[in-house]
Amino acid sequence: MKVFKFGGASVNSADAVRNMAQIVKNHLEEEPLVVVVSAMGKTTNLLEKLVPGSSEFGVRSSEMRLLLEDYHRGIAAALMPDSKEVQQKIDTLLANLDRLCATLPADVEHYNYNYDQVVSHGELLSTTIIADYLNSQGVDTLWQDAREYIITDNHYREGRVDWTTTQERIKNLELRIKYSCRVVLTQGFIGGTADGHTTTLGREGSDYTAAILAHCLGAESVTIWKDVPGFLNADPKFFADTVKINQIPYNEAIELAYYGASVIHPKTVKPIQNKNIPLYIRSFITPDSEGSSIGNYRTICPETPLYIFKNNQILLSILPRDYSFIAEDNLQVIFGILNELGIRVNLMQNSALSFSICVDNNPQRIGVLIERLKHMFRVRYNENLQLITIRYYTQQVIDSIVAGRPILLEQRSRSTEQLIVPCQ
Numbered sequence: 001m002k003v004f005k006f007g008g009a010s011v012n013s014a015d016a017v018r019n020m021a022q023i024v025k026n027h028l029e030e031e032p033l034v035v036v037v038s039a040m041g042k043t044t045n046l047l048e049k050l051v052p053g054s055s056e057f058g059v060r061s062s063e064m065r066l067l068l069e070d071y072h073r074g075i076a077a078a079l080m081p082d083s084k085e086v087q088q089k090i091d092t093l094l095a096n097l098d099r100l101c102a103t104l105p106a107d108v109e110h111y112n113y114n115y116d117q118v119v120s121h122g123e124l125l126s127t128t129i130i131a132d133y134l135n136s137q138g139v140d141t142l143w144q145d146a147r148e149y150i151i152t153d154n155h156y157r158e159g160r161v162d163w164t165t166t167q168e169r170i171k172n173l174e175l176r177i178k179y180s181c182r183v184v185l186t187q188g189f190i191g192g193t194a195d196g197h198t199t200t201l202g203r204e205g206s207d208y209t210a211a212i213l214a215h216c217l218g219a220e221s222v223t224i225w226k227d228v229p230g231f232l233n234a235d236p237k238f239f240a241d242t243v244k245i246n247q248i249p250y251n252e253a254i255e256l257a258y259y260g261a262s263v264i265h266p267k268t269v270k271p272i273q274n275k276n277i278p279l280y281i282r283s284f285i286t287p288d289s290e291g292s293s294i295g296n297y298r299t300i301c302p303e304t305p306l307y308i309f310k311n312n313q314i315l316l317s318i319l320p321r322d323y324s325f326i327a328e329d330n331l332q333v334i335f336g337i338l339n340e341l342g343i344r345v346n347l348m349q350n351s352a353l354s355f356s357i358c359v360d361n362n363p364q365r366i367g368v369l370i371e372r373l374k375h376m377f378r379v380r381y382n383e384n385l386q387l388i389t390i391r392y393y394t395q396q397v398i399d400s401i402v403a404g405r406p407i408l409l410e411q412r413s414r415s416t417e418q419l420i421v422p423c424q
């Protein structure tokens with residue numbers, strides 16, 4: 001079996017869905033194709049505003065709710081003008097969404113739980129519409145509820161996969177569907193606890209869903225269809241002359257995703273690497289072009305510097321109030337707080353008297369962090385920074401990227417240069 005994943009941008013309009021369906025039709029095989037789909041366009045961002053307990057809850061809820069409805073009904077009507085059935089299915093999903101928004105307790109404590117129950121409707125809506133559309137096009141498609149087999153713990157918004165149960169459920173699914181349909185269509189990003197509550201795997205988690213399915217099915221390959229021609233050496237938003245990398249070793253892809261390359265979700269590679277399953281990144285805009293492949297290669301090809309830019313960074317310098325050294329005891333306290341607050345450190349450096357960390361500048365979280373650290377430490381910070389990571393750097397490449405900006409912090413290994421500079 002092969003696994004395909006289509007993200008929000010590939011299904012953000014009726015035309016996009018037609019294009020996606022054509023790609024699926026061109027790749028039908030004897031065994032069903034497993035197709036993982038995200039929410040349409042920016043639906044997840046919109047749904048986030050409807051979550052009881054979020055700061056935006058109630059502010060423009062009716063407007064947002066209407067937008068959501070019009071958008072999905074419009075796409076469904078354009079694709080299947082005569083289908084009452086698909087509109088009825090949308091009715092049911094929206095009624096359930098409204099019930100949740102009206103009854104879930106709107107407080108911060110329940111926020112993560114509420115988030116998953118509400119936001120999952122993006123994927124439920126998109127797959128419901130697309131499965132009906134594929135069937136209307138004569139492609140025998142089975143809609144599968146991912147919450148029944150991607151089983152996680154109750155770590156809402158960041159569900160951790162229970163691999164044993166998930167493997168069992170997916171094996172059962174495989175036996176049931178092996179030759180019984182052409183396409184199995186399912187939601188990315190969402191899962192369920194063993195006792196039936198909806199969970200999500202973290203933003204942009206649909207790639208991870210595709211990897212979990214591929215791992216458990218022992219799939220032949222995974223293909224992620226994107227709006228870029230493949231794995232580029234930099235995000236084209238930041239960089240004019242990008243180079244497509246044709247082959248990427250698994251470990252390199254893991255490193256790049258870890259440093260913040262947004263082309264794939266960081267958790268995606270490991271499950272497929274463990275089973276030696278190749279991962280292809282291809283363009284849904286030019287579906288006949290070759291794309292990139294992540295697999296068992298020794299080096300990237302072609303060999304070229306790779307750039308990862310992270311904007312909106314804050315650099316915190318943490319100094320013990322009692323003038324003690326930054327040693328294991330102090331570090332333990334600092335990391336304990338970071339861990340509790342779920343703040344990921346993008347870069348760190350310590351000296352005798354201070355410990356510096358570079359993190360994403362989420363003002364709310366950083367405010368709490370500084371408040372918590374204040375009891376034992378003095379904290380200084382610099383905002384509006386950019387973290388640049390360059391793999392396979394040369395001095396010339398570094399100089400041209402830094403472009404004369406002051407460097408606040410720099411770390412260099414044999415393969416990787418990391419720099420913090422003011423945003424341009």
Ligand code: ASP
Nearest residue numbers: 038044189203204205206
């Ligand atoms: N719809 C989810 C998000 O926007 C998951 C995904 O697209 O991968 O984060």
Ligand code: MG
Nearest residue numbers: 007008038204
């Ligand atoms: Mg997405």
